[in-house]
Amino acid sequence: AEVEETLKRIQAHRGVIATVVINAEGIPIRTTLDNSTTVQYAGLLHQLTMTARSTVRDIDPQNDLTFLRVRTKKHEIMVAPDKEYLLIVIQNPCE
């Protein structure tokens, strides 16, 4: 319930373009985009997260990736990775 509330609040925030939650296989659980875009984001960001995690852990195996932010010209993609899921939020930070 609290999870739902927080998720709704995030989706309703100013500038948030999309919120996507995908599970470990790449299947979207929650998404505010259309299916094809979601699947595209899911696959690509998954790979990026894996590479980022691999990089972090190669440098120090005791370290681990907790958050990933990709700032682009148009918006910012924020990824909170986990073993079981991937939480992706795309925000347009300019007011």
Added chain:
Amino acid sequence: LQVFDDEGKDVTPHPLFHSDPNTPVPRQGKLLAASAYFGATGSSFLSPLPTHQPSGVNASLGSFSRKRSHLLTSYDFSDMQMRQEEIKEDLTKEDLDRRVDIYLTETETICILDMPSVVVSAGSEDAGRVLERNRNYVDICKKRPGNDRFVDKMMQTINAAAKNKEAQCDKIILEDKGVMATSWDLYDSFHVSEMEPVSKAEGSRATAGKSSKSPTTKEHDQTVSLSSNRGSTTSSIMISESSVLARIHEEEKCHSEAILTSEKFQQDLFFMERILMENIFQPKLAAYRQFPVLTDPDATSNTNGTAAVMKQAKQEEHDSEKKDKEEQKEAFIDPSVLSDLSKTPEEIVPPRLERLWAYVCDLTTGHSVSSMAWSKANLDLVAVGYGAFDFKEQKKGLACCWSLKNPMWPERIFRCEHGVTALDFSMASPNLLAVGMYDGSVAIYNVRSRNAAALLDSSESTNKHTGPVWQLRWVEQDGGATGDGKKERLICISADGRITEWFIQKRLDCTELMTIKRTESKKKKLPGEKERKSEVLLSRQAAGMCFDFHPKDTNFYLVGTEEGLIHQCSRSCREQFLKTHRGHKGPVYKVTWNPFSSDVFLSCSADWSIILWHRDSQAPILTFSSTTAFVHDITWSPKSAFVFAAANESRVEVWDLSVSTFNAVISCFGNPREKFTSALFAKNTDCLLVGDGEGEVIVFELRNLAAPSSNQV
């Protein structure tokens, strides 16, 4: 069998041997002998032998010495015939009843394989001989090469014919598997084996990338090194998506539910929200933190000002983009600093309040902010109490803890039965928040837990207040009679005229510190006061509105009452006031000591004025009145001895006594609908928080306020 030739002569060959069917022949011995005999010739005769009767055997034996095998066979044949006849003759009834002796004997040991041992025990008798032979052999071998007595000669072994045998086995299924052994992969594998014996259930969770929490059938193909597997099979994930989507929906549902309800997900959402906030509010937050707010040419918000905020957020991943930003930031500092420098000598910008953001959310609109308090431990956490402003309409109150990191949703929400009128954070245990309510009850909440219930409530206490608790504070007390060190006590003042000190034991209970008695006013008697005087018989207690303990001497405090009087009291003296200050004509809403110059205090009241007093004087030193509106709240600035802020009904004013005592230095109008009800300075930055009647707590930044030159009055 009889053979006749042409003339009818009986030319049947006579048997050479006529066996005597009547002689009982001991079968045993003959059999043995026969077997021994035949064992020497060949094995083929052994098998038919045991079935023969000894008579037959005898015949064959007799003939064998003279003739060879062919005779034997003929005799065998004839013997068999005879034997068969004999068998027919002999089997009569008596024979069946006759006792037959059967002798069982053991055959001789037949050696099939004899492998003599090549090792001899050192303790046996032959040992010596064997050892000597070995030695001789070794000597011979040594002498052999180059010795004339030994000649090398080639030999060719006969190659026996080779025989090919083919066999076929089941098809061997081959699988290709690729794993990239990264250093962290190795680390993980080592750690798994280490942590497995400790506790399997916990260990599997603790190691990164190992078994997942929700055991569903989908996990069966995930191997131990999950992450490495993923690295090599990411392409397969893309390809198998179609097959994945075709799986049973039930599995998906339970799996996704598990994800959504997992704690980690909640935490991630929490952080995500904070980061979103940071993105949205970044310039404002940077201003709060007193960082220069820079603008990026790419029209995206920069990362400069958020350095401090990021440290607190703890969630940032340093990817390369960030590093680029940091490099860019250094390039930007110069132009903005230059612009700032160029500004100040040219013009003196008037000080003003700049609105940064407002702490407001759906829950709080409609309530009026009654009190605010900073957390003592975390200077970014502010607790705000909401209650209905007019005493007529009392709604359920709310106490919320807002954090700097999320201006759009409070961190904690505590719902209270009645409107909240006062709150304060404890110093000794910074997670305790004491809340005073309109009905006189006091509750203590634990901010650390997400539980919305009060830790302690005073509703069962018998001594509780009967009027609204107008102010409460945690005060540190020097060890008094008990001789302990500094203790912290919760002290409240309420409209029933009592100042109470609360103890936190099993239940929240209080003892009375002081009762405020009505005093007779000796000076001007307004008609309003006259009425009150006549009412003095009804109730001897005056409603207390506010109090403030002296910052240095914790036994000494001021009390402001509804009558307009300010009393100085001491903890040691319960019955009487030390001194009374008269000056206000209306209820005193707030009394505060100047934090820098400790003999001066300020009070504000509903008579539209703010009065500055000195501790020793009875009469006011300075009176500030700027508007015709109730002054609800005043607060001294923590940075300067001369600056204080006041919240009127219609505006917020910041007074700077070093600049002017007649006018407020900054005066900021709010929305005409809203009234400002409380004000609070931020301790670590130049900001002012103002609460209003609509449930908003607006954060203003004080700009261009003159820096304090001296701290003496």
